[in-house]
Amino acid sequence: MKAIVQDTYGPADVLELRDVDHPPIGDEDVLVEVRAAAVDPGVWVLMTGRPYLMRLAGFGMRRPKVGVRGRDLAGVVTAVGARVTRFGPGQEVYGTCESGSYAEYACARQSRLAPKPAGLTFEQAAAVPVSGMTALQAVRNVAHVRPGQRVLVIGASGGVGSFAVQLAKAAGASVTGVCSAANAGLVRSLGADDVIDYAREEIDRDGARYDVVIDTAGNRPLSLLRRVLTPRGTLAIVGGGHVAYRFTGGMGRTFRAPLLSMVTGSMFRGQRLRPVMSRDRAEHLEELTRLIESGAVTPAIDRAYPLNQAPDAIRRLMDGHPAGKVVVTV
Ligand SMILES: NC(=O)c1ccc[n+]([C@@H]2O[C@H](COP(=O)([O-])OP(=O)(O)OC[C@H]3O[C@@H](n4cnc5c(N)ncnc54)[C@H](OP(=O)(O)O)[C@@H]3O)[C@@H](O)[C@H]2O)c1
CATH class of the missing domain: 3.40.50.720 (NAD(P)-binding Rossmann-like Domain)
Known part of the structure; x- marks a missing residue:
């Protein structure tokens, strides 16, 4: 699959669009065909390896342990692990993942996903989770x-x-x-x-x-x-x-x-x-879904970039004063 990958910490120039293997899925995991992802300052932290405290926290001392960037995702389930009860192939979902979402496929724990809110595009849904x-x-x-x-x-x-x-x-x-x-x-x-x-x-x-x-x-x-x-x-x-x-x-x-x-x-x-120490939980996503579907909350999207321009999306977030969320379309 195609993915935005880095081998070393550094500025957005270290990111490359490359062919890599699909992420493996465990019993509690869901394989999602990613349609959109989003950018947040945490992506910049994992890309640059700064602040250094994050390296001590287990993300990799000299290079990132997970080379694919991106955490938010919205997409379609293609396979599920043996103990996944809440989702099945073909279902549209949104949430967060640890395998990297600037990729054609991502692996997410079922406890960090929820059905995509009705009426939102994949880009809008990807802007919500983090x-x-x-x-x-x-x-x-x-x-x-x-x-x-x-x-x-x-x-x-x-x-x-x-x-x-x-x-x-x-x-x-x-x-x-x-x-x-x-x-x-x-x-x-x-x-x-x-x-x-x-x-x-x-x-x-x-x-x-x-x-x-x-x-x-x-x-x-x-x-x-x-x-x-x-x-x-x-x-x-x-x-x-x-x-x-x-x-x-x-x-x-x-x-x-x-x-x-x-x-x-x-x-x-x-x-x-x-x-505030945010936790990624399906129940939070479900509460957001209720608020979105009631019309109380609508994600504000600054701009969407295609996958191969993910480095520009990150530059836009960190230097560009975007109006709302910056999104990556896969
Ligand atoms: N605690 C947690 O669990 C948690 C979770 C997620 C994120 N965070 C952290 O929360 C922070 C914000 O994240 P984000 O995704 O919202 O970032 P963001 O999208 O980059 O938003 C930054 C905001 O700060 C505004 N800003 C810039 N300079 C300012 C100033 N001098 N005075 C007042 N406002 C100013 C920007 O306004 P303009 O663009 O209009 O200039 C923009 O509204 C980051 O540090 C991130 O790491 C923490």
């Missing part, structure tokens, strides 16, 4: 957004943020999005009541306070984020800063925040500072 599941866990499980609350989404035009805006609106909140001026129209179209252009104004521009801040951009000090939170508000930290930070990818803040929250809890009168 970012949609992260936004769902931030808005629902960590921040517990409730009707009438004021929510600030920092990075509202990005992969996670574009879902977080829609999910917070669906929960009945009033939403302010932070993004570049170029993407303000998209963020309003997703339902945001107000937009802050980060190049012109800071998030504390008018003294407004928010019950919930969902931070995907990760480049503001905790002191500023706490200042815009209500006394009992919740900060959900999704992005720890630029993933390109060499050693920790900005994760330091993510680990510091809960400690600070504990130590200063009384001083800040109950503000909760919480990291």
Whole structure:
């Protein structure tokens, strides 16, 4: 099969379109003929091998253990392992995989797939899993957004943020999005009541306070984020800063925040500072499917690139300020 493969860590130039073997499938696995995949900052991390912490986490010290890139997928089931009960050949699915989805076929665990939402194209469905599941866990499980609350989404035009805006609106909140001026129209179209252009104004521009801040951009000090939170508000930290930070990818803040929250809890009168650690689970996909099919959530697609241009898709995400998700069509 054709796949986008790398033999060494590095910039997008290390990726090559090549013929490789189909991924083998185990008893709990599903072989999917991939129709579309998507790009997220995690793809860049596995491509570059940075931050170095990820190499220690088992992804490969000198080169990536899995050479094919891509994690999100949408496609058609072609074969299933002996213990797969939820899917059969011919079924349209979406979810995440570990074998690499910038390929004609990918192997995914049945616990990380769900039937593709009715009415979505493969490109739209592929845009959902990584970012949609992260936004769902931030808005629902960590921040517990409730009707009438004021929510600030920092990075509202990005992969996670574009879902977080829609999910917070669906929960009945009033939403302010932070993004570049170029993407303000998209963020309003997703339902945001107000937009802050980060190049012109800071998030504390008018003294407004928010019950919930969902931070995907990760480049503001905790002191500023706490200042815009209500006394009992919740900060959900999704992005720890630029993933390109060499050693920790900005994760330091993510680990510091809960400690600070504990130590200063009384001083800040109950503000909760919480990291979001997204888990890939079929139940999250199924919840997203319900929201998509009800019309509450629609994936925002910036652009789709053919498989052989996957390196350009990754460059677009990291350098191009896309409006929503960047997708790869297989
Ligand atoms: N915790 C988890 O489990 C988890 C899961 C998934 C992703 N993540 C992390 O979450 C982060 C965001 O991921 P993503 O897929 O949403 O990335 P993305 O698609 O690249 O989105 C980045 C967003 O940040 C905005 N932005 C850039 N500079 C900004 C600034 N100075 N102030 C405010 N906003 C700014 C961008 O706006 P413009 O494009 O309009 O400039 C865009 O909306 C990454 O660090 C990723 O690694 C964490």
